[in-house]
Amino acid sequence: MKLVKNIQDKFQGIIQASRRYPLTVVFLLALAVLNAYLIQQETDTYPSYVYSLLVGIFLSAVAQQIYERFFEKNSQRILLMFGAIILTIVYYFTVGSAADYDLERTIKTGIIFFILTIAFIWVPTIKNEITFNESYLSAFKAFFTTVLFTLVLYAGIGFILLAINQLLFSVNYKVNLHAVNLVLSLFAPIFFLSYTPLYLSKKDESSLTPKELTAKLKQLKSDVSVPKMLELLISYIIIPLTTIFTVILLIYLLQNITGEFWINNLLEPILVSYSITVIVVYVLASNIETKSAILFRKIFPKVLIPIVLFQTIASVLRIQETGLTYGRYYVIMFGLFATIAGVLFSILPIRKNGWVAVVLMILSLISIVPPIDAFTISRVSQTNLLESTLEQNQMLEGNSIVPNAAIPKEDKIKISQMVYYLISMDYNEEIEWLAPYNQLLSYQFEEVFGFQPIYDENGFLNEQSVQDSYYASLDLEDSPVISIEEYDKMLIFSYYDSSIQPRIEVEVDNEGYTVYTEEIDGKESLILSDESDESDESDESIMSIDLQATMEEVASTSETENMLTINEATVKTENEEAEMTIVFTSINIYDSQYDAEFYLFIDIK
Known part of the structure; x- marks a missing residue:
């Protein structure tokens, strides 16, 4: 009975969320219908409509949060909904009107989603007893709960469709796509919204008695409290792991503070990932009062500042070499945000962490508004x-x-x-x-x-990386003819350092031979064996060619850049039993990885 009641409560919560966010549900329904149409037509030519509906979903949800926090009348709620619709239309005609996929539009739209997500979490905490930390924790729990339920629901639907397909009748593959559409476009977002607490609203402040306000606040504190399992995970696993990584990172920074350290390609992603981790863990730890969480809040904001400054300086130095790309712009902008966040975390009480959200939204908005975007x-x-x-x-x-x-x-x-x-x-x-x-x-x-x-x-x-890299291809226009009359067999071979190469069996004069690659003394060799049966223990190598050494030889002796003549691309190896000639059509050496495509000519003596 308890299980049935929980299911009933959850369905009731979904119904209440639909009533609470009516415009959001309308946008979600429109998105589901559009996706269903795209699935049936097997087309993706309407990205502008999809993006616009997604923006409308986010805007309408934030509009409801604003209404609950600052307004009481239904007329004000309708005006906010109308404003969300107008802004959605403005988005369509400014950012989202391109018919085809556009990287700039996609990134800007993603930033808009990010800003509205932060606003959705932050707005209910403005001048409220509930802090940004608690609202963030609530959204954090709702997100992962939604992911779990969504996966379980889709798995159940998938098994049902599989059973019908296997046992009763054939199910069109589009049915599965429609199921995914309904789960992701309708169930998941509404389910997430059902976990959004009813924070203290303007209407509550004017209509509830002090006793009722206290009772509701107590219930809210319970809803946004840290689950015991999450508290243990953050306090005794995530924080210690973050501490160990911080020590390693600081040692690395101190040992490599000079030279090419500042222009190391790995530096930016490592430091950015570290900074994001520290900020997320800090906000989550702000709701916990264990010793490790308290120490983390006291120490790590101050550690974050110099590390982020390292990252920002490294990014600025890279600009002098390669110019500013949109990716590096965001890296530098994040460095600025993380520095400000570190300072605010260090000087403000934890209940004021909402200011960090404000800074993040402002900087994100700056990054998409011309002419400083x-x-x-x-x-x-x-x-x-x-x-x-x-x-x-x-x-x-x-x-x-x-x-x-x-x-x-x-x-x-x-x-x-x-x-x-x-x-x-x-x-x-x-x-x-x-x-x-x-x-x-x-x-x-x-x-x-x-x-x-x-x-x-x-x-x-x-x-x-240029000193450790080489790329060239065969100039077929200059050398369109390759003679094969001296050889028994010609193979087309592709060698990729990071993948397993298939064994190739050939027959010459009714004798079986196998060509394959094998690692010998840490280097890949191309081997010609006199038996085609892999399981035969009598396999004997007739000839072995060190592929990496051969590629390096061609790279060091070629005189033309990026193009190989037939003579430069040809390497001949022979012994008393056979002759193998490699003609490279392409060679790619990068960061100790060797890839090549070539013709292999075999002559059995």
């Missing part, structure tokens, strides 16, 4: 740096780019990086002297600038 500033920075680099190398005359292959490699890297960034953000069409080369930039880069772009599989390189 991340994208405008990064576009100007990258454009100016590219222009100055071209001018320094006499590659820009008026609005025309002059190809020049004789410039320093560092400048080639910079040009490759900046052009790649401007293309990826669709900014090249807005630059007067770059727009005429629009199509050529992606497909005929060398024709425009006089050299091949310098890059690896993850994108363009920086000056620190």
Whole structure:
């Protein structure tokens, strides 16, 4: 009976949440209908409508929080709902009107979601007995409870559909997609809202007696209290682990304070991740009174400040080398926020942590409002740096780019990086002297600038990684014919350092042979064996080639940059039993990882 009652209470909570946030539910229903239509039509051509409805969902939820905290009349509630609708329409016609996927719009929309989420948590705590720490904890618990229930519900639906499909009749795959849509678009958000406490509202303050207010506040304190399991997790696992990592990080910083430390590619993500962890743990620990939590609140804000300053300085130094991208803009902006947060945590009582939320929302808003937003500033920075680099190398005359292959490699890297960034953000069409080369930039880069772009599989390189990297491909236009008349077999081989290579069986004169790779003395070797059966213990190696040494040999002897002639790409190895010739079509060496594609010619003597 208790289980039935709990289920009834939860369904009642979902119904009450729907009444409490009616406009939010309307937006959620519209989103579910739109998603159902997109699933049926098998299209994703309406991202602007999806984004706009999501913004409406967040805005309407915040509008309800504002109403409950500051207003009493239904007319005021209707005006706030109307305001949320107007702002949603404004979003559609300003940020969200593009028909296709747009990275800038997506990031700006994500920042808007983030701002509204923080506002949703912060608004009920304004001039209230309930603190931001408690409201954050309530949202934290609601989120993970929602995730758990959502996973269980979807798993149950999935098993039911699987059983029907296997035992009764075939179920169209779209049914599963529609189930996911209903769970994520309707159930999960409404379920989350049902866990949002009814904080002390303006109506409560004017209509409840002091005794009733005290009773409601007591109930609220119970609703936003820390579960015992979470208290133990934070106090005795998360805080000690954070402390150990902090000690390791401080030792690393002190040992490597000079040299390339400031431009180490790993530094930014490590310090940013650390800072986020400390801030989140601090806010959660603000609701706990164990000894470890109290010590954490006293010490870690002061430790956070110098570490964040390290991160910010490192990011600023990187700007001088690569210019400002939107990613680095946000890294620096976060560094500024974390520094302010560390100071506020150090000087203000914990019940005033809401000011940190205010700072975070203001800085986030600044990052998406022109002309000081991340994208405008990064576009100007990258454009100016590219222009100055071209001018320094006499590659820009008026609005025309002059190809020049004789410039320093560092400048080639910079040009490759900046052009790649401007293309990826669709900014090249807005630059007067770059727009005429629009199509050529992606497909005929060398024709425009006089050299091949310098890059690896993850994108363009920086000056620190270029010394440890190499990329080149076979110039098939210069060497379109490869003779195979001297060989018995030709194989097309792809070698990737991080993956298992398949064994290839070949037959020559009715004899079986196997070609495979194997690690020998810490290096990968290409092996030709005289037996095709893997399980045969009589397998004997006829020939072995050190692939990594061979790739390094080609990289060190090639005279052309990024392009290999047939002679440069060919490596021949032979003994009394066989001859193997490798003709590389591409070589990629980066950060001690070796990847290659090549033709392998085999001649059995």
